[in-house]
Amino acid sequence: MAHFADRLAEAVEAKRNPCVVGLDPRLESIPTPLHGSVLGQEPLTCEGAAALLRAFSREVIDIVAPKVPAVKVQAAFFERFGPLGYQAYVDTVAHAKQAGLLVIADVKRGDIGSTAEAYAQGHLGGAAVDGNELFDLGADAVTVNPYFGLDGIEPFIGHAVRRERGLFVLVRTTNPSAGRVQNLTCKGVPFFMRMGALVHEWGKAHVGRGGYSCVGAVVAGTQPIDAEKLRRLMPQAWFLVPGFGAQGAGPAEVARAFDARGRGALVSASRSIIFAHACSPYDRQFGEERWRDAVAAATDAMIAEIRTVTAMAP
């Protein structure tokens, strides 16, 4: 192991792209052919739902693992189905690790003190009692909500530093109504810029050899002007940039999240990759039966597009 920010940089260089595939397996969107092969004719139960989430995530991971440096696993779609769904989440993280990918647990947790520490242990590994490690999910990073301020972030930072993991703190999100909270002007500066300044401050003591911190930020690709301002404000933070593809950001927009060398950002796409069989042009080209080919083609297309803004040759 090594510092998370350095491991991330190495994985990006090794794959020659900073693309992240978001595993957001909304059950209703999983291709019908897979339903049949996993569940047969049985009516859908909670066990079946968990099996389907697990099988789908596994197949997507196997397709994208040779192509991208990391996946982002969205806990909500697993947690929805209770403990069995939660087991599928754990299995998905484990499978992605075995496939050589870095794993970002997209859990957006936030709490304080020993509660935040419990969340950090639950997702970054190291749930230990009296020095005895009982559970080790082993994701490489988590997404964290900063509403509590430093008290809510510090336990995650401490745990990440001890275990060479990372975190991405929500700063500027992609959703339309985010502006009514994150763009409120606070003493002449938008709230999200205040948060960015805090994240920079929290992360600057935890910088790896490559100049980046293990404390990163979630910065919407759909808000390029904001992303550019945040890039200047937080030169040492890895940005996790959602919003590419289905949510509307293209290469020109996400380009603003990178530093002058075309580094320091991960671009994430979920639905437009994992459910590419239902998105243009792959719906016509492949259809639902060939959903695996659609995942591969959409991943390749995204990588090619993002390479144009990072000046990375294949």
Next chain:
Amino acid sequence: MAHFADRLAEAVEAKRNPCVVGLDPRLESIPTPLHGSVLGQEPLTCEGAAALLRAFSREVIDIVAPKVPAVKVQAAFFERFGPLGYQAYVDTVAHAKQAGLLVIADVKRGDIGSTAEAYAQGHLGGAAVDGNELFDLGADAVTVNPYFGLDGIEPFIGHAVRRERGLFVLVRTTNPSAGRVQNLTCKGVPFFMRMGALVHEWGKAHVGRGGYSCVGAVVAGTQPIDAEKLRRLMPQAWFLVPGFGAQGAGPAEVARAFDARGRGALVSASRSIIFAHACSPYDRQFGEERWRDAVAAATDAMIAEIRTVTAMAP
């Protein structure tokens, strides 16, 4: 079933107090005698940890169920131990429901669109696919983080309205560093007051017979001046008031969260109740062996103190 705000009001009147016991079962703090009776001489495993969390929570619930209207279950301390811990969380919620308590799932989730809907389904019940309900945790309410703005709250509100459940949106939290985020002045008003105004706006279309909304707010008991301002700003919101006891708020402080009739707020205490055996004066009075008596005594003492500010006779 009925509107969540009305069910809550009825439960408070029935028990003649608005106290909530917070089940935050930090494993290391669970009384040693229970370790022995649950685990015997076996070394602690993940299964054992889950069994201990389940047994402890169950016993606390049975002690407090005749006394208080609701419990708040902190998911982090269960989630820490993975799927087995998560199963213990589900069992704890179910046991509290069977014991006749209202259950607040303290999960502080926050995300957007179908992701937020998945979290709502996972904790407020109704994880349905094609009309077929697969998993039903059945908590009565959840705590929610508002950093995304309305897009992150709306799916929870929609789900709560459909299923007659509630939510408590984080507005002003108890932790010391919260001020650096929540007290930032935005156009002359502290950020938390902006959030309070939004929560009021989001909840006003969903008011029950008793005049309260199913969209409530988390308002720190440790910040009485802020609580008073928020009470005026949000006359229709149930407040969930943490910070009583171990975190330092007394009856005079939490009193500010109530309306003029001494209603509209729930006061929550966690460690000072469930780990009362380690807190003064119960540590000397009962000690660890009689931890159950300490839980009962601490709950009774809290109820008596809170009754003085709500003018509720026993």
